[in-house]
Amino acid sequence: MLFLLLTAIVGISSYAQKYYTKNGLVSFYSKAPIEDITADNNQVLSVLMTNTGDIQFSMLNTGFHFKKAMMEEHFNEDYMESNKYPKSTFKGKITNLSAINFTKDGSYAATVSGDLTMHGVTNKITASGTITVKSGAVSASSKFTVHLADYKITIPSVVKNNIAENVEITVSCNYNNKM
Amino acid sequence: MSKTFKIFLILVIIGLIAGVFVWRWVNKPEPDVENAKGIKVNAVDLYNSFLNDTAFAKKTYIGQIVNVTGIIVKEDSNNQKQQIILLQTNTTGGNINCTMEKPVTDIKLNETINIQGICRGIIIDQDMGIPGDVILTRGYKK
Numbered sequence: 001m002l003f004l005l006l007t008a009i010v011g012i013s014s015y016a017q018k019y020y021t022k023n024g025l026v027s028f029y030s031k032a033p034i035e036d037i038t039a040d041n042n043q044v045l046s047v048l049m050t051n052t053g054d055i056q057f058s059m060l061n062t063g064f065h066f067k068k069a070m071m072e073e074h075f076n077e078d079y080m081e082s083n084k085y086p087k088s089t090f091k092g093k094i095t096n097l098s099a100i101n102f103t104k105d106g107s108y109a110a111t112v113s114g115d116l117t118m119h120g121v122t123n124k125i126t127a128s129g130t131i132t133v134k135s136g137a138v139s140a141s142s143k144f145t146v147h148l149a150d151y152k153i154t155i156p157s158v159v160k161n162n163i164a165e166n167v168e169i170t171v172s173c174n175y176n177n178k179m
Numbered sequence: 180m181s182k183t184f185k186i187f188l189i190l191v192i193i194g195l196i197a198g199v200f201v202w203r204w205v206n207k208p209e210p211d212v213e214n215a216k217g218i219k220v221n222a223v224d225l226y227n228s229f230l231n232d233t234a235f236a237k238k239t240y241i242g243q244i245v246n247v248t249g250i251i252v253k254e255d256s257n258n259q260k261q262q263i264i265l266l267q268t269n270t271t272g273g274n275i276n277c278t279m280e281k282p283v284t285d286i287k288l289n290e291t292i293n294i295q296g297i298c299r300g301i302i303i304d305q306d307m308g309i310p311g312d313v314i315l316t317r318g319y320k321k
Contacts, residue, residue, distance in 0.1 A: 018308075020307070020309055022276055022302070022309075022312050023255065023257045023258075023263055023276070023278075024258070025257065025258040025259065040259065042257045042258065042259060042261060042278055042316075043276060043278065043299065043302060043312075043314045043316070045302045045303075045304060045307065045309070045311065045312075047307045047308075047309060056304070056307055058302060058303075058304040058307065059302065060299050060300050060302050060314060062241065062242065062299045062300060063299045063302075063314060063316065065316065065317075068206065068207070069207045069208065069210075070204060070206070070207050086300060087302075089304070091306070172258050173258075174258065176255070179309070
């Protein structure tokens with residue numbers, strides 16, 4: 001009886017895993033008539049609960065690195081107001097968890113729904129992506145579009161040709177830590 | 180020289196000067212992190228200051244070039260193949276997370292290293308139940 005109980009506990013704990021990374025990647029891409037702007041943040045904290053489908057991301061806005069120092073300055077001071085709103089977060093769930101087998105190697109289409117908070121504004125979003133399982137390692141990727149006005153990020157008319165109203169967000173995380 | 184030509188010449192000169200200023204502003208160089216004189220601090224103190232005196236830490240370190248001394252607990256790489264060096268603190272699971280601009284080839288775990296980079300702050304989220312890291316980017320071994 002005790003053996004069966006221990007086996008069950010070990011079985012459950014090996015499946016109910018909390019995967020996390022502190023060095024996930026979130027990039028954004030703005031395509032505008034005058035210039036295209038890209039920036040990367042490689043210090044994204046993300047947690048994925050494989051048993052519940054809970055998935056969360058948290059990043060410092062000051063962690064985005066631009067090609068030009070001036071762009072970084074404007075991003076933090078004028079648009080994101082990083083002193084006032086230092087972090088952007090996403091808290092949500094994989095809505096098609098039953099379609100993903102975290103114990104079997106493969107590439108699985110995933111849909112994630114939840115709350116995206118940027119610039120002090122929270123909106124519900126849904127994004128599609130891919131979860132890859134390979135030799136026990138889990139990674140996730142997604143691409144979606146954010147409308148800046150939805151987050152009260154206003155682009156002054158003088159630079160409206162430099163920055164797009166909709167920016168493309170790309171997420172890529174290798175969950176190489178387990179708890 | 181006619182008066183109109185003089186005005187034209189002055190306007191051209193003003194335009195040129197303004198153009199130079201705008202060009203320099205748009206193409207402002209990034210700070211020379213490697214050769215700057217960074218704020219000296221050890222990894223444990225840097226981490227603790229973000230935990231215990233957030234206001235002081237934000238004012239003193241965020242956006243500044245810091246020169247951190249600490250023990251290497253892990254070496255890793257990110258999605259863009261940049262080297263990550265984690266420095267030990269006295270919080271289990273909490274580190275100084277350094278993304279290196281110039282990779283260090285002779286990494287030895289448990290050895291002390293001195294890294295200079297830009298401090299971005301601490302990334303911590305109570306809901307996630309994971310100790311946060313203090314983030315350093317554009318790191319160089321000193």
